[in-house]
Amino acid sequence: MVRSVSGIHLLRALVLLGLLLAFLDPRLSLPGRVVYLLDFSPSARESVFALAENLPRGASYVAFAERAAPIASPTARRLDLGEGTDLRAAFQEALKLRPSRVVLVSDGLLDPVPPPFPLDALYVPPRPYVDLRLVPPLYPLLGETVAVGVVLEAPRPTEALLRVEGPAGPLEKRLLVEGRRVLTYTFPLVESAEVRAVAEGPWGRSEAGVRLNPADRARALVLGDPALARYLEAQGFAVEESLQLPPSLEQLDLVAVGVGVLDLPQGAPEALRDYLRQGGGLLFTATPKGLFFGGWDRALPEDLPLKPLGRKGAALVLVLDVSGSMEGEKLAMAVTGALELVRSAAPEDYLGVVLFSSAPRILFPPRPMTEQGKREAESLLLSLRAGGGTVLGGAFQEALRLLQEVPVERKAILVLSDGIIFDPPEPILTLAETSGVEVSTLALGADADASFLEELARRGGGRFYQAATAGELPRLFLREGQEIFQGEGLEGRFPAEALPHPLTQGFAFPSLRVLLPARAEPWAEVLLQSEERVVLALGERGEGRVAALATDLSRSWRDWEEAAPFLGGLARYLAGTRQALALHAYPQGEEVRVVVLGRLEAPLALAGGKEIPLLPTGPLSHEVFLREEGVLLDGKRRLPLALPLPGEWSPRDGEAVLRALAEGSGGRLLSLGELPERASAPLSLRPYLLALALLLFLLERLLEARAHGATTPRPLGG
Structure with missing residues (x-):
């Protein structure tokens, strides 16, 4: 009886001891596996190859670029794993080897992915290289002056000789590429065109090319100015000439007016005002029937950027x-x-x-x-x-x-x-x-x-x-x-002076033969003037743009060879809020901020298999942040988004990327002398201690039951 009780107490003490040890979680050190992830992407492979002889031989190795694969030794070379960098694929391959410790050897020019295990890292410098890309305009129109972005990226400062060839002739520059540099190559798009670029330097040669096909033609209605109609046709506009307004102006990108208000049907001023305020482009020209003699300064006094100057009053x-x-x-x-x-x-x-x-x-x-x-x-x-x-x-x-x-x-x-x-x-x-x-x-x-x-x-x-x-x-x-109440026109020779503006840059304007003396409204911007008289002014009213030209094109600019390019640029600027979309892309870290300007209904960006709504940020302005190229969806339109996304050679502080990646996972950034060959795999004894405590508890309960049965008295017989 005494022995049973003391045994029960001993078992109970052992159960408590087992639970205490399980709580403390003691571990037994066993031999483990070290896995090295070797970056074989184009930017890092040369540095990794040079380091191979110094890497431990007793570890396991996985090489990766766009794909990952195990390799037998650190000196093995694989050039068939692609030209990009996919760290996620490397992690998945490493998990198959059940590693005790993982070391990433890379230049850090990669998209950081949280590792599923503690990760150490060894930084190697990227090789000198200049990556070259051409970014075409989103929605080029026939006759439009387009700009192709020439994007050069180098992870280390590198000298390069750049040569770009296309419709505007060769462009050649010698430059130091430090990080990202962007240049533009501009030319009028009068037909399908191809642009090619080559960059040469100590690393060798980089090439890129892009082909541009006009996406659409801007639509212009010209009322009573045949000279302007010919200039716009030469610039690729789809021009309709008429003396009547159509029932709807919604499908037009530009309306040019060279007739008087009374030459058009009743209600025309109101229709043009509504068209302008809703985003249309208006251009008034001073034909014998247009602008001031046509009474537009009186019919649209709030929307015309020019008003007559020095006009003699009349009495009625x-x-x-x-x-x-x-x-x-x-x-x-x-x-x-x-x-x-x-x-x-x-x-x-x-x-x-x-x-x-x-x-x-x-x-x-x-x-x-x-x-x-x-x-x-x-x-x-x-x-x-x-x-x-x-x-x-x-x-x-x-x-x-x-x-x-x-x-x-x-x-x-x-x-x-x-x-x-x-x-x-x-x-x-x-x-x-x-x-x-x-x-x-x-x-x-x-x-x-x-x-x-x-x-x-x-x-x-x-x-x-x-x-x-x-x-x-x-x-x-x-x-x-x-x-x-009419004004007066002047004939003679009037010198034209261009004021600083992107639309006037590069043009030498001839003297004018006809001029309606005019002044600009306070809200308008002056582009051309002749002494104190304003020749051309433009401004914004509502969501649209309007300009007025105080000279007769058929007489003043008849012999000026650059009249068509200048007027085409002016017309495209005025029509810009309605017709083609303008795209601006701003790299921000690992993303690109895409700003789309134009009239959109319910725009979406389709990228990575997801539909991402564009957020309105102002009148005719939407934005979205993307991590990969895709397609802009708006109604029936599907427009490809060619974006300057970070690439293999995008400049980053690779060492800082690796340090953040390692320390965020519980590891650290190593030096070459700290590289491990072997690792211990600690074995937790907690589950074994819990199992032993459970077994002792059951044995204690059994002894207690037996002891209780032995002390129970027997009932008295008859």
Whole structure:
């Protein structure tokens, strides 16, 4: 009985001792395996080969580049493992050998991958070399001046002689490549083209080539400027010439306007304004019917980068019929037309309104059409009411009297009526003929006294207009305002001076033969000027770009050989926000930041089998970070992304890469004298101690059960 109890206590003590030892996890040292991973990629293999004789013979070896394979000894050489570096493949091959210790021998020019085991590393320097790549433009257009990126990379400073050949002729440079250097080779893409580059130096020779095929042609609508149309066609634009706006401008990259606002259908200014604000490109040229003479400075005052300079003011008095027959739509449309006159006037112009019905009434005398003057005129016009008869004489005399006090040379009267004039006609006709003031008339509807109004315009030296319906009035008012409030053009020889801008760089501009004196708006950028007069200015409105050229191309630049390239570059710049996408790639560490400029719907980058959305970063701007080349998806478009991704020879601090890789895994960066040949494989005794403790526990429980049975008393018999 005593022996059983003492045995139980002993077993219980042994169980506790086994558990304590298992918690402390003692280990038994056994012989292990050292695996060396040898970098046989192009940048490191020569240094590794030179080191081979100094590597331990008793270890196991795996050679790797794009692929990995075991080798019998460190002096074995494999050149069939590819031209890149895949560290993951090396790790997988090493795991098959069940290593106790792993040493990576490399130049560190690789994508670091977290190792699945503690890793030591030995740094070897990369060999001198210059890698050469050509990066083509993303979406080259026919006629566009394109830039091919020439990317040179060297892990160590190396001298190189670079020669690039292509449509722009040979480019030759001797340079020191230290890290990454990028040059551009530019030329106009008028057909499919090939660019080849060669770099030579102490390492030997590197070559690269790329072929460019035009992806598309920019689409331009040219309204009334045949000279511009020919220049754009010579630059590869798909040009449509017309005097009408299509129902939709959405498919156009550029609209060039060389006609007047009244030469286009009603609503054209609003359509062009919307097109510009939504990202379209607009170019206004000074043909005899375009720009200022065409009234665009008045029709689009907020969107034209040029305004007339030094224009002489004119004065116009509108003599408006407000008799009872004008009530309703007629008066409403007459007021709308008068408002067009107000808007079309410049600050140096004077406008007044005299009303006539049964008696004359001055709505407002001729006043300068400043912003304040326009607001007051609009308010008074919107307050008009109709009623009474149709007596013109008194109102006509008031208009002449008011004009006598206006300090401008050109003075005019515009008479509008829809009925029979009650006055004797001859006194009014005689007054118009002798006043020295230009008199125009407008007959509204079938009941108007057209014969009298036509004779009044003839005697007054003006123009006669006939409007069948009230809806025609606004455009007729605008036409008359354009006749009265017009500017002047100059002819002669005007020297053209280019201001610093990428679009003017490299061009020698000839003198101009025709010039509309102009100034630039504060929001516009001046590209060309002639003394104090601006010739060409451009700017951004909404999401689009607009430019205005104050000279007639058919006369000024007819004999200038570089006119087509300059105008083509200007047109492509204006169209840039709608047509081709512009790609900018910025290497950032192991990734490339891709910035895409252009009109995109729901852009995605397809790379590495994944769809990565592009994030909007501003108007017409999207960004994405990529680690490999892929495809840009946008609607039906699939555009290849050729990116300057880090390659085999991308400059890195290889020693720092290896140190971070080793220390992050629990290893360290070794020197040549610290390379191990053998390793110990510590065997953990914890599972064995736990098993022994369990066995002793079960034995203790068995002894305790037996001891309990022996001490139980027997029941008494009968």
